[in-house]
Amino acid sequence: MHQYTVPLSQKVPLRLAGELSKRVFFVSEDIESFELVEEKEGETAVVCAVRVTTRAPSDTVQMRSMLNQLVSDDILPQRSVMEHRIWQSSHPVTTHDDTFDRMLDQGIAIPSGEGQLGFGDPFTGLVAHLDEVFRAAAQRSFGALEHRYPSLIPTGVLARSGYLTSFPQFLMFAGRLHGELDSYKGFVKQVSDRDSAEDTDAAVSRALADHSTHSGYTLSPAVCYHVYEQHAGKSLDADLVSVTARGTCFRHESRYHRSLERLWEFTMREVVFIGSENRVAEARNSFMQDVFAIVEELGLAGHVETASDPFFCDAKTAEKIWTQRLMQLKYELLLPVPGGRSVAAVSFNTHGSSLGEAFSIRTPDREIAHTGCVAFGLERFAYAFVCQHGLDPAGWPDAVSRSVQSSGATEASR
Template identity: 45%
Template sequence: MTVTPPALTDPTVRVPLSRPLPVRLEAELGKRIHFISPDVRDFAFVRGDEGVEALELTLVPDPTDTVAHLTDKINRVVEREVRVQRSWRPKVLWTSARRGGQWPDPLPEMVRAGLVHAPGPGTMTFGDLMIRLVDHLDRQVRAIALGMPDSTEYRYPTLLPLEVLERQHYFESFPHFVMFVSRLHNDADNYETFLRRYREAGRRITPEIFSLCRDDRYCLPPTMCYHTFNQLAGTSVDQRVVTSRGKSFRFESRYESGLDRLWDFTIRETVFLGSEEYVVESRRRFLEAAFALVDQLGLAARCEVANDHFFGDASKDSVLSQRLMELKYELVADVADGRSIAVGSFNLHGSHFGEVFDITRAGAGGPGHTGCVGFGLERLAYAFVTQHGFEPRNWPEAVRVGVAQ
């Protein structure tokens, strides 16, 4: 089937693929569409006899890309990132006692009740009840971490030095998530120029103003474990568990569902360091405790083998190794409208971070092995209120008591 791209003035355009894409790879392409161009508001797959033959794209008003450029970019990503992927049937390791159901999205009513407020895309303000629910859920996960031998807790700053991510080549695998931090260059002439341009622009920050900024080599952390690896760089460890809670930031290209995909979110993360056997066993113990917690919360959820959403030339090999070696598990909870979201991840890193950050094994020599567990607290709370509602009288007793404390 030959498809001719229509004029860009149409609200919806059809972009042909250079050759049909197997339907089994739709999901891999779908993960990347909104990172390909900010002009894409929505999309649908156009299937033919041999697979996906084109994309129907709904564009934003006054898009900046031409159809030809969009077509070229999409086909580049398909060939470089998607077609090389293998298809996998989800491997489920565990399923909760509660089975899934059909629940309406509680968010609109929560907004009307003043429990949450969305000040902008990807951000969410929590009121008293949701604060107490998130804190209760965090206490349960924290207790698992601190119940393990050789465990301790730290509170890290938000800003993360760029060199920490440069050191482990994060930018080569996840450039689409990164958020840099900058400031105005500290010079009186620079401030005056800024004020003049700001006023000339109608007291608005325009792109030209950022030429007056200086890079102080910090970024917002995509997750908390990098703080731990940076803290322990150049040290020797026997076996250790470090847990922390903090703000993390990942640009996700579009935010529509409210609480299940945030730009600015909170993670409770726990890092294991030591021998390979110790790290593997620590993850197993944490998994079992997390499964018990999910059942205590009365959540419909499951644990699956998963992979990260890499973007770049490392995508093929990284996904393959994560899947085959089962380095990443995700705890996936059911939410509104038949959807599901990952509320927790359980990861093994091998000796990668030990080598990169020069974290050695005390007494044994060689790089230490690491692993981590991360829970997205807003996501976990969203899954809970989706399945149980936001009236505490309808919650499991343990949660009612914990939230009331």
């Protein structure tokens, strides 16, 4: 391990330390771990350096230049907006510290690669139960229609939505070999003739550089972009259209992957609203109330506050984050997990008319449609649930343990 202390040319105020922490691993994959170094500047503390640990010796000049650029482009321009807490559950915080280790020991969580896990019962039953509770609430309140979309999404759709240039760090592009015999043969030859010291990934990587192309598709980072694309160029036939879908989503989170708190591949239930400005705002707000009631009923500790997305690599970055916070376009439900941390298990978003405009969606009055979405991270939600209630269904709220046990019984009797 190699350790470097990289001094920052511009000091970062402590109120922005969290924003810096959210992005350090994206600076370089060489970084194994890091900590922020603070110093006193008069009465107040500031971050003056980042201490990074790398596995291999690293180019410190480049590391220093990238970290300083991150600070000047993405961190310092962010104006300060206090996080604003709008709801708190009545249940006290209690978490079982060793939940993740016990899930691994009992084969309930099965490591399958970086940021990827397989699951067994009772966790899978719990995820299915929670998903059904959220789906049913959306159907009851808005008549939300259930849809199913592919895991791949045309990259052009992500470009149209703005995702492609706002979150490049998360994207998992689908590549494929050039569709011709020479490419297939060249690929096979390069991979099978590799010298024995080279591992498969490195050989495939080298062969792909020579023989592959972008397929035009990307693994979906969210479900809702499919919904905007579905309505693109159309006029809605009602003031409010609501669609709900569950899908597998992919976000590469670099070294931020951690237990079940942050997965590379995960399941998302989304409820999407498209319609007039008032109806979309009303729908998001009233669905938040529905979700608060569900969290109370599930006996979970948690709270909701304003949030912003970790935008990147765009000159307008800071302005976007500030606008998002100030206009309260995004709220997150944070559920406590062990170690004093919490996970953002649900996000409640409105996008104004930006996506309606990008996808040319109009209301029945021919106005540009507004959009909003509520996204449930199902594994994260279920993980916070077992961290708080334990892994044994006997200790769960009755309605949940009954539902999980009866679905298990149905499975068994098939």
